[in-house]
Structure formats: C-alpha cells, structure tokens
Amino acid sequence: MKIALDAMGSDNFPQPDVEGAVAAAREYGEEVLLIGDEKIVSPVLEKLKPGNLPIRIIHAPEMLTMEEKGLALALKAKQKEPKTSMAIGVDLVKEGKADAFVTMGNTGAAAAIAFFRLGMLPGIERPALAPVFPTRKGFCVVLDIGINPDIRPQNLVEFAIMGAIYTESVRGVKRPRVALLSNGEETGKGNFLVREATPLLKAGPLNFIGNVEPKEVFAGAVDVAVTDGFSGNIFLKSSEAVAKMITDMIKDKIQSASLPVKIGGLLVRPALADIRKMLNPSEEGAAPLLGVDGLVFIGHGRSDARAVQSAVRVAAQAARSGMQDLIRREIARRGPDDAKTGGVG
Amino acid sequence: MKIALDAMGSDNFPQPDVEGAVAAAREYGEEVLLIGDEKIVSPVLEKLKPGNLPIRIIHAPEMLTMEEKGLALALKAKQKEPKTSMAIGVDLVKEGKADAFVTMGNTGAAAAIAFFRLGMLPGIERPALAPVFPTRKGFCVVLDIGINPDIRPQNLVEFAIMGAIYTESVRGVKRPRVALLSNGEETGKGNFLVREATPLLKAGPLNFIGNVEPKEVFAGAVDVAVTDGFSGNIFLKSSEAVAKMITDMIKDKIQSASLPVKIGGLLVRPALADIRKMLNPSEEGAAPLLGVDGLVFIGHGRSDARAVQSAVRVAAQAARSGMQDLIRREIARRGPDDAKTGGVG
Numbered sequence: 001m002k003i004a005l006d007a008m009g010s011d012n013f014p015q016p017d018v019e020g021a022v023a024a025a026r027e028y029g030e031e032v033l034l035i036g037d038e039k040i041v042s043p044v045l046e047k048l049k050p051g052n053l054p055i056r057i058i059h060a061p062e063m064l065t066m067e068e069k070g071l072a073l074a075l076k077a078k079q080k081e082p083k084t085s086m087a088i089g090v091d092l093v094k095e096g097k098a099d100a101f102v103t104m105g106n107t108g109a110a111a112a113i114a115f116f117r118l119g120m121l122p123g124i125e126r127p128a129l130a131p132v133f134p135t136r137k138g139f140c141v142v143l144d145i146g147i148n149p150d151i152r153p154q155n156l157v158e159f160a161i162m163g164a165i166y167t168e169s170v171r172g173v174k175r176p177r178v179a180l181l182s183n184g185e186e187t188g189k190g191n192f193l194v195r196e197a198t199p200l201l202k203a204g205p206l207n208f209i210g211n212v213e214p215k216e217v218f219a220g221a222v223d224v225a226v227t228d229g230f231s232g233n234i235f236l237k238s239s240e241a242v243a244k245m246i247t248d249m250i251k252d253k254i255q256s257a258s259l260p261v262k263i264g265g266l267l268v269r270p271a272l273a274d275i276r277k278m279l280n281p282s283e284e285g286a287a288p289l290l291g292v293d294g295l296v297f298i299g300h301g302r303s304d305a306r307a308v309q310s311a312v313r314v315a316a317q318a319a320r321s322g323m324q325d326l327i328r329r330e331i332a333r334r335g336p337d338d339a340k341t342g343g344v345g
Numbered sequence: 346m347k348i349a350l351d352a353m354g355s356d357n358f359p360q361p362d363v364e365g366a367v368a369a370a371r372e373y374g375e376e377v378l379l380i381g382d383e384k385i386v387s388p389v390l391e392k393l394k395p396g397n398l399p400i401r402i403i404h405a406p407e408m409l410t411m412e413e414k415g416l417a418l419a420l421k422a423k424q425k426e427p428k429t430s431m432a433i434g435v436d437l438v439k440e441g442k443a444d445a446f447v448t449m450g451n452t453g454a455a456a457a458i459a460f461f462r463l464g465m466l467p468g469i470e471r472p473a474l475a476p477v478f479p480t481r482k483g484f485c486v487v488l489d490i491g492i493n494p495d496i497r498p499q500n501l502v503e504f505a506i507m508g509a510i511y512t513e514s515v516r517g518v519k520r521p522r523v524a525l526l527s528n529g530e531e532t533g534k535g536n537f538l539v540r541e542a543t544p545l546l547k548a549g550p551l552n553f554i555g556n557v558e559p560k561e562v563f564a565g566a567v568d569v570a571v572t573d574g575f576s577g578n579i580f581l582k583s584s585e586a587v588a589k590m591i592t593d594m595i596k597d598k599i600q601s602a603s604l605p606v607k608i609g610g611l612l613v614r615p616a617l618a619d620i621r622k623m624l625n626p627s628e629e630g631a632a633p634l635l636g637v638d639g640l641v642f643i644g645h646g647r648s649d650a651r652a653v654q655s656a657v658r659v660a661a662q663a664a665r666s667g668m669q670d671l672i673r674r675e676i677a678r679r680g681p682d683d684a685k686t687g688g689v690g
Contacts, residue, residue, distance in 0.1 A: 070533060136590060146528055149536035183491055183578035188415065191494035191575040214579060215586040227579075230536040233528035234559060234576045238583040241560040245481060246591050246620065253616035264612020267605045271598035275591065 006103035007036030020308020137220025153196035285310030351448035352381030365653020482565025498541035521568035630655030
C-alpha cells in the first residue's frame with residue numbers, strides 16, 4: 001500500500017513523523033510518501049539512513065498550523081493549487097496516487113481539507129472521527145468525537161454503519177456490538193437525537209445492542225459507541241482529564257508522603273507506568289475520518305514516532321480491507337429512500 | 346432549620362438515612378423530620394437513642410423505588426393525597442412546614458415529584474441538578490447533570506444564574522467564575538446551544554469567563570460549569586467510569602505483580618484510599634435541584650450515614666442563605682422580556 005504521510009503534522013514535526021515513516025516502511029514494507037518542506041524533511045530523513053526503503057519526499061511549500069481556523073482555513077482548504085502538506089496529501093488520495101492520507105496535525109484543518117477536497121461518500125451526510133478507547137477488556141471505537149457538534153438522528157445511523165464496518169474490517173471484531181451513548185439504558189432515556197435514532201438502529205441490520213452509559217464503554221460491553229460530536233468530545237475530554245487528574249494526584253500524594261509510602265511508590269512505579277501507557281491514546285496511532293470519499297487518518301499532535309508508525313500500519317490495513325467499498329455498498333443496499341433522507345450525495 | 350428527610354431513600358434504607366439524621370441533629374442541632382414507614386423507621390431510630398434530639402418521624406405508607414418511571418411515576422408524583430415518603434416530604438416544604446427536603450432515592454422520581462408538586466420559580470423554565478465535582482484546587486459545581494436532556498439556549502442562562510447564586514451563597518465562593526462546558530474554548534466552538542448562550546451570558550451580570558473543556562473543570566479553573574443535562578450526564582458518568590477503571594486497574598496490576606510491587610502496593614494503600622475518598626461523590630452529600638419553588642436536595646443511592654449527615658447540613662445552609670429569594674430577585678431583575686423568553690411562570 002502507498003500511504004501519504006504529513007511530515008509537518010505532529011507538535012514536534014518533522015522528527016516523529018519522519019521517524020515513524022521510516023519504521024513503518026522498514027517493519028511492514030509499506031510505501032510512504034512523506035509530504036512537507038523538502039529543506040526541512042530531507043535532512044531528517046537522510047540522518048535515519050532510509051537506504052532502499054520505499055520512502056519518497058513530496059515537496060509542500062506550506063503547512064497548516066494549530067492556529068488555523070474559520071474562514072482563512074476554509075479558503076486554504078479549498079485552494080485550487082494545493083500548497084499545504086495536508087492538501088497535497090489529500091489530493092494524492094483523491095487522484096489515486098496514494099491509498100490513504102495520515103496526519104498528526106490540526107484535527108479541524110485536516111477534517112475541513114478532507115471534506116472539501118474529497119467530498120462525501122454517496123449517501124453519507126456527515127463525517128465522523130472514530131478513535132479507539134482502551135477498556136477493561138480491550139477497546140471500543142467511539143464516534144463522532146468532535147467533528148460535528150450538531151447533527152440529525154439519521155447521521156447517528158450513518159455513524160453506526162461506518163463505525164461497525166471499520167471495527168469489523170480493520171480492527172478485526174466479528175459482528176461488532178453497536179450501541180448509542182446515552183444518559184441511561186432504558187427506553188425513553190436519551191436526548192432527542194438518541195430517542196429518534198434508537199428505532200432506526202433497532203430496525204437495521206447491525207448488531208445493535210441498545211443504549212449504553214459511559215461505564216459500559218469502559219467495561220468493554222460494546223465494540224462501537226455512537227454519539228454526536230459534542231457529547232463525544234465531552235466524553236473524550238472528560239476521560240482524558242480524569243485520567244490525568246488521578247495519575248497526577250497519585251504522584252503528588254506519594255511525593256509528599258512518609259518514607260514508607262515513598263518507597264511503596266517507587267515499587268509500584270512500573271505498574272503505574274503500564275497503566276499510563278494503556279491510557280495513552282497515542283499508542284493507538286490515529287483515528288479514521290469516516291464518511292469522506294477517501295481514507296484519511298488523523299492522530300494526536302503529541303504523537304511520537306511509535307504512534308506515527310502505528311498510524312501508517314492501521315491506514316494500510318484499512319486500505320487493504322476495502323472498507324470504503326463496504327461502506328458504499330451497505331449505504332446503497334439500504335435503498336434510495338434511506339439514502340435520500342440520510343445523504344447529500 | 347427544619348429539614349424533611351426521606352428515611353426510605355438510600356439503597357440500604359433506612360439505616361444510613363436515620364443514622365445520618367441523628368448525626369446531623371446531634372452535631373449541627375438541625376431539626377429533622379424523618380419521613381417513612383413508621384414500623385420500619387421507628388425501631389432503627391430507637392436503637393440510636395435519639396433522646397431529646399429534635400427528630401420526629403412522619404409516617405408515609407408508600408415509597409418510590411429505583412424502578413419507578415414513566416407514566417406510573419407521573420401519576421404517583423401527582424397524587425392528590427401524598428402517600429409516598431417523597432411526596433409527603435416535598436409537600437412539607439410546599440406548606441412551609443419544612444425548610445428543605447432531602448432524599449437519597451431515585452433521582453428521576455424525586456425530580457418529577459418536586460417539579461409537579463412545587464412548580465417552578467417564576468421565570469425559570471427547567472430545573473437543573475447541580476452536584477459538586479472534586480478538582481485539583483477544590484471543587485466545581487456542574488449543572489445540569491441529568492434532568493433535562495433537551496433544552497433551549499435560554500435554559501443554559503437560567504442554569505448559570507442559579508448555579509452562580511448557589512455556589513456563592515451556599516458554597517461560599519465570592520463572585521464565582523462561570524463557564525459553559527464545551528468542545529473547545531474558542532469562539533465558534535460549541536454546539537448550537539453553547540453558541541447561542543455564549544453572547545447572552547457575555548452580556549449578563551455574571552462573572553462569565555467563557556467556555557471551557559472538561560480539563561479546565563478538573564484543573565479548578567472554573568467554579569460553575571453549565572451544560573445541558575445530556576452532555577452533563579455524559580461528563581459525570583465518563584468521569585466516574587474512568588476513575589473506577591483506573592483504581593481497579595491499579596488494584597489488579599498490584600495484585601498480579603511481583604513481590605516488591607505487592608509490598609509497594611501495601612505501602613501506597615493509604616494514599617490511594619485518600620484519592621478514592623476524594624473522588625467519591627457521596628462525600629459531598631447531595632445536590633440541589635435548582636429551579637423548583639422549594640429547596641430539594643437529591644443524593645446518591647449508595648450514600649452512607651456520613652453523606653446523609655452532610656446533605657442535611659448543606660440543605661440547612663441553603664435554607665439559611667435565602668438562596669431561593671436571591672434567585673427569584675435576580676430573575677425578576679432581568680426584566681419582563683428576559684423572563685418571558687426564559688420562563689413559563
């Protein structure tokens with residue numbers, strides 16, 4: 001597979017991005033197109049001695065920063081002649097010159113560029129970002145976690161279909177259990193969106209197990225949790241914030257404690273480090289932006305080389321799985337009526 | 346102050362409820378009206394030797410369970426002659442025979458009963474449940490965390506006013522910092538509700554500091570975080586679930602580890618217990634149901650006697666503070682136009 005990778009994406013670009021690309025090319029044999037300012041990227045790549053690895057730099061004179069937003073961003077996203085590393089990368093996918101695009105850059109910018117330059121899959125109205133969360137039993141794909149703060153019930157159905165196909169075909173979960181994230185499991189609970197989407201999902205072909213609260217997600221009772229981008233973002237950010245608060249509190253408590261507790265702290269340090277690693281989303285690489293007409297993966301700005309490498313691997317897996325065609329087919333299968341109420345395409 | 350307390354509220358009723366009542370009467374001198382089945386409550390109270398403490402049992406032939414919901418609940422909530430401990434307790438407040446009602450029972454049932462029997466304060470359209478969250482620097486009041494899954498922007502403004510008055514007059518925070526919970530701090534972020542409510546709050550008299558993400562709540566950057574009941578519930582439940590997952594993971598890790606780590610685990614146990622206690626919402630007693638025309642506090646079903654005692658104390662504080670009148674006055678001060686767009690009263 002040929003993966004286009006934004007060399008200017010991560011907070012510490014281009015080091016983690018280029019290092020991750022080299023590792024992915026070396027370990028998995030994937031071809032990587034490194035997109036970025038040649039003057040900046042080339043010396044970093046050379047230092048890593050790529051030898052005969054299938055890595056090539058594609059020059060991009062501009063880059064999008066974390067500050068990019070609003071109208072200025074929309075104009076850059078739509079520029080006819082692509083100049084930014086993100087636009088060039090997305091266009092490679094559009095033109096069939098790459099199988100997927102991966103970036104660790106500004107999520108909003110990447111989503112806008114993908115949306116404007118690739119368009120949507122027919123019958124899908126809104127894109128959704130679908131990261132993987134650690135649970136007590138493995139993982140759960142949660143979508144949308146931040147692209148669409150305001151949606152319609154039908155969009156939740158689209159998210160459920162796309163999330164289930166991604167989880168089955170790329171993450172290897174047979175007939176994944178799908179649920180709507182809600183404020184309670186009983187019928188009648190949920191906001192307007194959840195209440196309207198529940199019967200649509202019950203009537204559909206997915207393995208829909210009903211509505212779940214956040215505790216079921218973390219307990220591993222569900223493989224795909226579906227929600228709007230506002231609630232999903234609150235879910236993501238609360239989880240991250242509480243995890244950080246607790247691990248910080250443990251550190252503080254131990255540091256300011258008596259000698260025996262301090263010694264205990266030293267002894268349990270490896271166990272705590274394991275947990276912190278498990279909770280670290282960068283381990284998972286990047287999340288797919290589902291629904292756009294082309295494979296795009298977006299990772300955390302603070303990703304290290306290992307996360308970049310893992311993102312390239314997952315993007316290649318997604319390309320091999322034929323996931324996009326499966327989504328296309330499933331949406332078409334639902335018939336013109338569903339497609340009409342659900343889509344703009 | 347005279348506090349009506351549901352003796353049949355907690356999961357382990359009536360023991361924690363009655364024990365908490367006795368402790369509150371003894372330590373703070375508050376008068377407690379214990380409402381419940383006399384045959385059940387009386388022996389428990391007698392065992393605790395209340396002597397001359399200002400505690401009195403008021404018989405209630407029925408109780409509402411955790412299973413109560415829907416139409417059956419609505420009918421019970423509206424019953425003319427109150428029979429359940431919740432309805433009798435709420436009616437005592439309505440008739441001025443108690444200054445506040447406290448229950449550790451079914452949140453939905455308590456909210457429905459309070460709403461139907463007390464009605465709303467003039468100019469307030471929706472009630473909001475406002476618990477206190479632990480933060481790195483102290484606490485933050487978050488509302489609504491589950492009563493109203495679907496609201497209008499104006500309701501967020503009402504929640505902000507009520508939350509600020511409660512936090513200042515009962516929790517003792519001078520000119521509390523108020524923020525909307527959102528998926529980002531920048532202007533333009535947020536869902537429809539947040540985007541519409543932001544200018545209304547900016548133009549108002551509160552110490553509105555803008556929009557915050559969950560991490561700012563836990564960092565202690567804000568005293569009152571305002572949100573709709575659906576997102577607020579996701580926030581609450583994600584936080585609880587992640588806290589539980591991490592403390593469980595730490596326990597598992599240590600138990601299955603090598604001897605030195607196990608010894609370390611024993612040594613850090615007090616520090617972990619402190620943290621678990623800090624994260625335990627039952628320490629905070631109960632949350633006010635703001636907006637109804639009478640003071641009602643609702644706590645966790647799993648509350649122990651200490652949580653019940655603390656709830657009685659906070660309810661008495663709220664009654665003494667004149668909080669309800671402060672809310673009434675602030676809503677009236679906003680003028681008939683605001684009151685009209687914001688209220689049903």
